[in-house]
Amino acid sequence: MLARSLAAAVLVAFAAPSAAQDAPAVDSAASQKLAVTIYRAPEREAKTAINRSWLRGYALVTEQRTVTLPAGRAVIRFKGVAAGILPESAIVSGLPEGVREKNLDADLLSPRTLYGASFGRPVTIRRRTGKRMVEEEGILRSGPDGAAIVQTAAGFEAVDCHGGRDAIGYHDVPPTLPDTPTLSVQVDSPSARTVTLTLSYLAWGFDWQANYVANVHADGASADLLAWVTLASGDVTSFPDAETMVVAGKVKREDSAPDPDDRDVPSLVLQCLSEPELEERDYLAPPPPAIVAVPMPMMDIVVTSKRRVAVKQEDLGDLKLYRVPDRTNVAAMAQKQVALLDRGGVPVELLYRVRLDGGDAGPVRMVLRAANRADKGLGLPLPAGPVAVFAPHGDTRLLVGEGSVADKAIGEDVEIDFATATQVTVEATHPATNKHWEAYGLIVRNANPRPIRFEAEIDSVPARIRKPSVPLVRREGKVRMPVTVPANGSVTLRYREIDEP
Numbered sequence: 001m002l003a004r005s006l007a008a009a010v011l012v013a014f015a016a017p018s019a020a021q022d023a024p025a026v027d028s029a030a031s032q033k034l035a036v037t038i039y040r041a042p043e044r045e046a047k048t049a050i051n052r053s054w055l056r057g058y059a060l061v062t063e064q065r066t067v068t069l070p071a072g073r074a075v076i077r078f079k080g081v082a083a084g085i086l087p088e089s090a091i092v093s094g095l096p097e098g099v100r101e102k103n104l105d106a107d108l109l110s111p112r113t114l115y116g117a118s119f120g121r122p123v124t125i126r127r128r129t130g131k132r133m134v135e136e137e138g139i140l141r142s143g144p145d146g147a148a149i150v151q152t153a154a155g156f157e158a159v160d161c162h163g164g165r166d167a168i169g170y171h172d173v174p175p176t177l178p179d180t181p182t183l184s185v186q187v188d189s190p191s192a193r194t195v196t197l198t199l200s201y202l203a204w205g206f207d208w209q210a211n212y213v214a215n216v217h218a219d220g221a222s223a224d225l226l227a228w229v230t231l232a233s234g235d236v237t238s239f240p241d242a243e244t245m246v247v248a249g250k251v252k253r254e255d256s257a258p259d260p261d262d263r264d265v266p267s268l269v270l271q272c273l274s275e276p277e278l279e280e281r282d283y284l285a286p287p288p289p290a291i292v293a294v295p296m297p298m299m300d301i302v303v304t305s306k307r308r309v310a311v312k313q314e315d316l317g318d319l320k321l322y323r324v325p326d327r328t329n330v331a332a333m334a335q336k337q338v339a340l341l342d343r344g345g346v347p348v349e350l351l352y353r354v355r356l357d358g359g360d361a362g363p364v365r366m367v368l369r370a371a372n373r374a375d376k377g378l379g380l381p382l383p384a385g386p387v388a389v390f391a392p393h394g395d396t397r398l399l400v401g402e403g404s405v406a407d408k409a410i411g412e413d414v415e416i417d418f419a420t421a422t423q424v425t426v427e428a429t430h431p432a433t434n435k436h437w438e439a440y441g442l443i444v445r446n447a448n449p450r451p452i453r454f455e456a457e458i459d460s461v462p463a464r465i466r467k468p469s470v471p472l473v474r475r476e477g478k479v480r481m482p483v484t485v486p487a488n489g490s491v492t493l494r495y496r497e498i499d500e501p
Contacts, residue, residue: 023186027073028065028197031267035062035243036330038208038231041251046384047404050207052354054337056085057207059330062200069189072101072163077187082203082235083181092196093183095497100186102269114266116144117174123151125159125170135169163203181237205234208246210340210385212367212405212414216348217291218392223348223368225378227340227385229311229322231330239330244338246311248407249319311340312383320381320407346370348375351453352424359440359497361428364421366401382408389418413475423447423487437466437498444493446485456493458483469494 041056059082067076076092092099106420107142116141125136142149147158148168159166166348183201215224229246233239311322324338349369355362368389372378384407390397401419408414429441446452458465470481471495485491 002225003435005406022101023075024070025077025184026067027077027079028067030080031063031065032257033064033195034241035241036060037062037245037247038173038330039247039251040209040384041207045404046209046406047386049386050209050232050335052232052234055232056208056438057232058202058204059206059233060200060202061239062198064196064198065081066194066196068194069187069192071192072187073186073188076098076187076197078183078185078199080180080237081183081199081201082205082237083219084183084205084235085183086202086204086205088183090183090199090201092197092199094189094195095189097188097190100188112144114173115140115148115168115171119172121144121174123150123173124172125152126167126169140168143225173190174301185331203235204285207232207234210383211337212387213347213390214384214387215397215402216350216368216389216391217345221347221352222345223370224342224344225346225370226342227382228337229324229340229383230335230337231380231384232335233330233332236332240332241327244324244328246322246383247316247319248322248381250281251319264344266461291471305406311338320383340383341380343377349453351455353455353457354442355457356428356440356442356459359430359438361426361442364424365417366419366421368403368416372408372412372414374412375409377463378414380412381410382414387416387418415476423451431494437496439494439496442493443490444483444485445490446487448487452485454483454485454491456483457494458497460497464497464500466496466498467494 008088017203034124037060041050044050044056057090061082065078069076120139120141122137122139124139127134127136127497136152137149138152140148141151141156148167149156150159159168163450183199208229211230215226215228217223231244231246264431272398291336311324313320314323322340327340347370351367351369353366353367354364370376370378371381373381382405384405386402388399389401389403391400396451403416403418405414405416425445427445429443430438432439442456444454444456446454458481460479462472462474462479465479468481473480473482481493481495483491483493
């Protein structure tokens with residue numbers, strides 16, 4: 001009697017209809033035209049690689065779909081939208097009457113939602129007895145929280161209380177449970193008609209970056225520069241044959257990507273009504289868990305075809321937009337690369353640099369510098385991204401360091417800080433002091449069999465620097481002392497720093 005009362009109470013709790021069921025539902029056709037514009041993760045630095053397990057960028061998805069509407073009120077279901085959709089950003093155009101309301105069907109197909117949506121539906125209970133598999137028909141009479149109560153011909157019983165040896169088989173998927181992310185909109189149509197709608201929305205779980213490879217020539221005065229646009233999607237929805245674009249620069253948004261620790265992905269955990277009797281050997285180890293964790297699918301990495309089709313750069317206000325000329329597949333849980341540029345023989349300068357702070361010297365770094373001008377082999381906006389630098393060694397090329405480049409406009413210098421020097425050393429000195437100034441020195445020693453270009457970058461304002469031993473230059477807002485150090489030789493730099501003027 002108690003079991004029958006429990007089942008009746010649960011039945012009442014699950015049987016309440018929703019208001020959305022009052023209007024007929026119609027599914028839109030598959031996308032006829034699709035565009036995906038990917039924005040970089042706003043807080044990720046250029047030197048930081050894309051975190052493929054948690055993408056913090058977002059995408060603007062625009063698609064055209066055809067739907068046949070009945071006269072009166074109806075619910076249009078857009079199946080196959082991105083799982084990371086921000087429903088408040090969704091815009092549906094093509095309906096003069098507009099949209100009454102929007103709903104995101106978030107309960108996708110999963111062990112927990114399948115169990116919860118199968119209340120009152122027939123299932124098959126499978127039990128392993130020795131080497132035999134025994135099946136019995138039943139009806140689910142409980143929700144996903146607590147014990148699994150099943151009504152069989154013998155009455156009510158709790159299943160899955162035998163160390164995971166019970167399994168529940170479902171005959172079908174309930175029609176109310178979508179297997180793909182679905183956005184629903186409620187509309188009023190004055191007559192039955194077929195319309196073409198445009199759906200646009202933002203979605204989290206995407207990212208992109210530029211990846212550069214610099215092959216320095218043997219003379220050290222030029223390099224071949226190759227760049228790729230890397231597209232990454234962490235969404236479970238694929239966008240095939242999409243017009244694809246990426247946007248460089250930071251776009252201000254008031255909200256932010258959800259924190260991974262805040263993601264609520266409930267699991268199906270079924271408890272027993274009473275503890276089963278354990279044999280003595282069962283106390284030696286904890287019982288097996290009732291849930292088997294399903295790992296996230298691995299992210300595929302795809303490189304475009306042998307024919308390199310470079311992306312095309314366009315202006316987007318103060319931002320830069322890069323368009324992939326051919327339509328491409330933005331696949332679910334995947335990463336792919338499209339050629340950005342391929343320039344040979346770009347003039348470069350290899351130099352060594354140290355940063356001085358209060359006379360103290362940091363490590364000597366190797367820097368590759370180029371001018372982003374057409375007459376210097378470049379002359380196009382360069383999006384930020386990591387750079388791998390290779391140099392010749394006999395008949396092969398070896399990696400000599402890795403750095404990054406920030407977003408660079410046409411006409412700016414491109415500097416890649418890629419390695420710590422081993423053949424160039426510095427020694428900081430403090431030869432004199434005064435009430436109003438401090439004198440500093442820097443001995444630079446070059447163990448290379450060739451002359452090198454060297455720069456000392458002073459962490460100070462130009463007005464405080466006096467009597468430099470070489471003329472000062474300013475690059476990118478930094479004060480530097482450039483000098484040529486002879487092969488197997490040394491140079492001493494000197495300057496004074498006065499108190500606040």
